[in-house]
Amino acid sequence: MATPGPVSAGAARRTRMLARRLTESRPAMLGLLLVLVVAVSAAGAPLLAPYSPYEQDIRARLKPPGWRGPDGGIRLLGTDGLGRDVLSRIMYGARVSLLVALATVPISLLLGVTLGITAGYAGGQVDRVIMRLVDIQLAIPFILLTLAVIAVLGPSLPNLILTLGITGWLTYARVIRAETMSIRRLEYVMAARALGATSWRIVTRHIAPNVLSSVVVLATLQVPGIVIGEASLSFLGLGVQPPNPTWGGMLSEGRQYVWTAWWLVTFPGLALTLAVLGVNLLGDWMRDMFDPRLRRQLGSKW
Amino acid sequence: MKEYLLRRVGYMLIVLLGVTTVAFLLARLSGDPVALMMPEVTSAEALALLREQLGLDQPLIVQYTQFLSHAARGDFGRSYQYQRSASEVVMGTLAPTIQLAVVGLAVAVIVGMSTGVVAAVSKGTWVEAIAGSAALIGQCLPNFWLGLMMILFFGVKLRWFPISGRGGLAHLVMPGFVVGVPFAAQIARMVRSGLLDQLGQDYVRTARAKGLHETVVVLKHALRNAAIPVVTILGLDFGRLLGGAVIAETMFAWPGMGRLAVQAVFSRDFPVVQACVFIMGLTFALVNLGVDTLYLCLDPRIRRD
Numbered sequence: 001m002a003t004p005g006p007v008s009a010g011a012a013r014r015t016r017m018l019a020r021r022l023t024e025s026r027p028a029m030l031g032l033l034l035v036l037v038v039a040v041s042a043a044g045a046p047l048l049a050p051y052s053p054y055e056q057d058i059r060a061r062l063k064p065p066g067w068r069g070p071d072g073g074i075r076l077l078g079t080d081g082l083g084r085d086v087l088s089r090i091m092y093g094a095r096v097s098l099l100v101a102l103a104t105v106p107i108s109l110l111l112g113v114t115l116g117i118t119a120g121y122a123g124g125q126v127d128r129v130i131m132r133l134v135d136i137q138l139a140i141p142f143i144l145l146t147l148a149v150i151a152v153l154g155p156s157l158p159n160l161i162l163t164l165g166i167t168g169w170l171t172y173a174r175v176i177r178a179e180t181m182s183i184r185r186l187e188y189v190m191a192a193r194a195l196g197a198t199s200w201r202i203v204t205r206h207i208a209p210n211v212l213s214s215v216v217v218l219a220t221l222q223v224p225g226i227v228i229g230e231a232s233l234s235f236l237g238l239g240v241q242p243p244n245p246t247w248g249g250m251l252s253e254g255r256q257y258v259w260t261a262w263w264l265v266t267f268p269g270l271a272l273t274l275a276v277l278g279v280n281l282l283g284d285w286m287r288d289m290f291d292p293r294l295r296r297q298l299g300s301k302w
Numbered sequence: 303m304k305e306y307l308l309r310r311v312g313y314m315l316i317v318l319l320g321v322t323t324v325a326f327l328l329a330r331l332s333g334d335p336v337a338l339m340m341p342e343v344t345s346a347e348a349l350a351l352l353r354e355q356l357g358l359d360q361p362l363i364v365q366y367t368q369f370l371s372h373a374a375r376g377d378f379g380r381s382y383q384y385q386r387s388a389s390e391v392v393m394g395t396l397a398p399t400i401q402l403a404v405v406g407l408a409v410a411v412i413v414g415m416s417t418g419v420v421a422a423v424s425k426g427t428w429v430e431a432i433a434g435s436a437a438l439i440g441q442c443l444p445n446f447w448l449g450l451m452m453i454l455f456f457g458v459k460l461r462w463f464p465i466s467g468r469g470g471l472a473h474l475v476m477p478g479f480v481v482g483v484p485f486a487a488q489i490a491r492m493v494r495s496g497l498l499d500q501l502g503q504d505y506v507r508t509a510r511a512k513g514l515h516e517t518v519v520v521l522k523h524a525l526r527n528a529a530i531p532v533v534t535i536l537g538l539d540f541g542r543l544l545g546g547a548v549i550a551e552t553m554f555a556w557p558g559m560g561r562l563a564v565q566a567v568f569s570r571d572f573p574v575v576q577a578c579v580f581i582m583g584l585t586f587a588l589v590n591l592g593v594d595t596l597y598l599c600l601d602p603r604i605r606r607d
Contacts, residue, residue, distance in 0.1 A: 132313075136320035139586040140579060141544045144563055148328040148575070151567050228444050232549065235446050236564070251447060258450060259458055266454070269447030276442040 021289060028285035034278025038271075042094035049088035050076070053245045057083035062261045078263040080253065086263060089245035090271050096246045097275060100161055100230045101223045107165025109219055112172025113211070117203060119173065120180025127177070134170055142167065143232060150238045160239050164229050172218055179211050213290040220283035224276040231272055247272045310594060314587040321583035325576045326369055330362065335382050335570035356382075373580065379573035383566070388573035392559060392581055398468060399558040402481060402547055405474045407536075409482025410489055415525075415532075417486065418493025423520060425498065433490070440487030445546050449480040449553045466555040473556075480550040481543065488539070489532055496528030530597070537593030544582055 022028050041048065050073065060069055060083040067075045077086035119130040137145070146163050153159040183189060189206050197205075231248030233239035240246040242253070247268040254264030336353050353359045357368065372379065378388040421433035456476060457465035463475050500506060501524055509519045548560030555561075559578055566574035 132316060132320065135313075135317045136324065139317060139321045139583040140324065141542070141548060141560070141582060143548045144560070144567075144579065144582070145328075147564060148325075148567050151570075152328060152331045224442065231444055232446060235549075236552070248444075248446075251450060255450065258454055262454055262458075265447070265450045269444065269450065272444050272447060273439070273442050276444070277439065280438070280442055 018289070022285070025285050027281045031278045031281025031283075031285065034274050035282060038094050038275045038278065039098065041091040042098040045088075045091040045095055049085075049091045051085035051088040053084060053089040053092040054243055055084060059083065062257065064261075065263050077267050078261070080250070080261075080264055081257060086250075086267055089250060090247070090268060092245045093247045093250060093268065093271065094275070096157075096240055096244070097227050097230060097272075100157075100164065101226045103161045104165045104168060104226045105219050105222055107162070108168030108222060109172060109215065111166065112169035112218075113176050113215060115169060116173040116176030117180050117207060117211070120177035121184060121199065121203060121207065123181075130173065130177075134173060137167070137170060142229070143236075146229065146233060147236065147238060150233060155233075155238045155241060157240055160230060160233060164226055168222055168226065171222065172215070175214060175218060176211050179214055180207055183207050183210055217283065217287045217290055220279065220286055223279045223283070227272065227276055227279070307591075307595070310591055314591060318580075318583050318587055322370075322373060322576065322580050323366075325579035325583075326366060329570075329572040329575045330365070334358075335572060369576070373576070378577035378580070381566075381571055381574045383569050383571045383574070388571075388577040391574055392562065392577040395557055395559045395562050396581075398556060399547065399551075399560070401474065402477055402550065402556060402558055403543060405478035406481030406485070406543060406547065406550075409478050410485035412486075413482065414486035414489025415493055415529075417490035419497060419520065419525065421490065421494040422497035422501070434494070437487045437490035437494070440483050441491070443483065445480050445484055446549045446553060448483055449476065449550060452476045452479060453553075468557055473554075477547075477550040477554045477556050480553070481546045484546060485536075485539065485543065488535065492532050492535060493525075493528055496531060497524055500524040500528050533593055533596055537590045540586055540589045544586070 022032070057069075057079075060067075060075070060079050061081055063069075063075055063079045063083075065076060065078040065086075067078065069075065075085050075087070077090065079085055080089070115130050119127040146167055149163045149167070150159060153163065183206065189202060192202055192206065230239055230246070231251070234246045234248030235252045237252065239248055242249060250268040251265055251272075254261070254268070257264050336349050336356070336358065340349060340352065350359070357365060360368075369379075376389055378392075380386065381388045381391050384391050417433050417437055421430050421437070424430045424433075453465050453476070456462045463472050465476065467473060497520070501520070506519060506524055509523055510516070544560060547558055548564060550556065551558040551561035552564060559581065563575060563578035563582075565571075566578065
């Protein structure tokens with residue numbers, strides 16, 4: 001086998017350095033832990049969940065956490081109105097959140113980065129039009145916009161992903177546009193243009209690789225919004241439909257029992273908060289690590 | 303400066319036009335309201351007649367131009383659900399919406415700023431750790447979960463506050479918090495880091511050297527400068543405020559515009575949907591305009607551009 005060239009050796013070294021910096025930061029490690037818990041729950045739910053999330057048992061309905069059923073099985077987080085185990089439903093709910101996040105990000109990313117680079121590189125009228133589109137979408141509250149679109153398309157998982165994906169392009173576009181504009185003015189880019197490089201070549205060889213790190217950070221920071229967006233829409237009945245378990249849907253179903261069964265609204269919400277917290281911690285660490293410039297554009301470091 | 307403002311107003315109008323068009327299109331695409339309005343056994347001819355009466359059978363372009371010309375005069379048509387002028391229905395929710403927005407904003411600013419200031423001045427101590435964690439968690443809390451937990455604690459267990467409907471100040475507390483807390487968290491983070499930046503600057507050192515009391519230095523001088531980006535964020539995030547109000551209004555049965563809009567989307571009440579989105583867009587644009595102007599006042603350096 002040939003000796004690894006300088007590029008790949010450097011990449012391996014950088015990765016190890018990055019991993020070490022990660023372990024040094026306590027918030028980031030906490031974030032990583034939370035995200036891993038969610039990911040493992042989601043991936044391993046069929047194996048790890050104690051009960052089926054769909055199995056109803058009327059004799060076991062609305063039991064508090066820690067209840068031991070006649071079969072000896074323990075419902076760690078209690079049961080819901082139809083006797084289904086809350087813990088298992090939460091684990092399966094993680095699958096939905098993870099799936100929606102993983103599917104939505106590429107859509108928003110592609111749309112947002114393309115429009116951002118176009119706006120930043122072309123400038124002029126094109127830039128103005130795109131920025132106007134951003135402002136128009138910003139003026140309509142997110143909930144209302146996604147609500148209306150889902151009302152048009154019909155509530156289902158693919159429609160949810162499509163809607164969240166298409167409405168999520170804004171931050172990418174703005175940030176990448178700003179970065180493109182500053183890269184465009186760099187001397188070596190101007191030199192490339194003077195040498196006759198086509199716009200396509202400049203974008204793919206100079207601009208795109210340089211915005212990559214920002215894109216990764218933006219993608220990570222978009223995930224909490226997606227998770228909460230899916231949960232909000234499911235809460236309003238427009239996301240994943242019952243009996244499929246989703247954290248937002250569980251909160252919506254648990255609402256009617258808030259007087260009698262506190263665990264139905266507490267645990268799914270806790271799962272949501274912790275998942276979002278985990279991704280936020282990781283995303284913050286990434287942002288501070290990769291690009292201090294980005295800090296000012298996205299909001300200051302805590 | 304006047305030219306700047308005029309440009310901003312022109313821009314605002316374009317954005318407003320875009321917003322109303324989007325509302326128009328989304329409303330029309332969401333389905334046939336006529337089918338929802340009448341009992342199921344209505345004949346096809348009766349449905350067609352109703353459609354004609356409401357002007358829904360005409361080509362989209364015609365409907366759009368009619369809509370625009372009416373909207374320019376403030377007429378958004380008749381609500382299908384309430385059988386009154388749509389603008390009237392929407393304006394009826396204006397007062398409760400503003401009340402909730404004001405309370406939410408107050409909560410956000412008061413809680414957020416104090417947390418941020420406390421966190422900044424007590425850097426390195428456990429107080430800072432707690433304030434910091436609180437702000438971080440506050441930003442991660444889904445607002446409808448916060449609402450549910452508040453209902454659980456303050457409504458059910460402690461019975462301190464009423465959990466639905468409109469009434470006195472007591473009715474505003476929980477919805478106000480649900481709207482305000484996510485912003486409070488964001489403001490706290492911004493104030494904390496902005497204040498830390500300012501406290502490292504020369505003018506603060508001068509102020510302290512002059513012998514000014516620390517409280518004056520922090521609150522009167524540093525905070526003013528740290529507050530500038532907060533004001534910008536408040537303007538930009540106003541849309542989120544309106545959105546957060548949607549959830550809070552739905553959960554606590556607060557008769558605001560957000561709840562009205564959601565119900566109108568579900569019942570395909572086009573005129574109301576359009577009127578709501580228009581008003582929201584207008585408010586958003588006006589708030590941003592106001593923020594820009596405020597910015598000019600707060601930071602004299604910008605005036606010279």
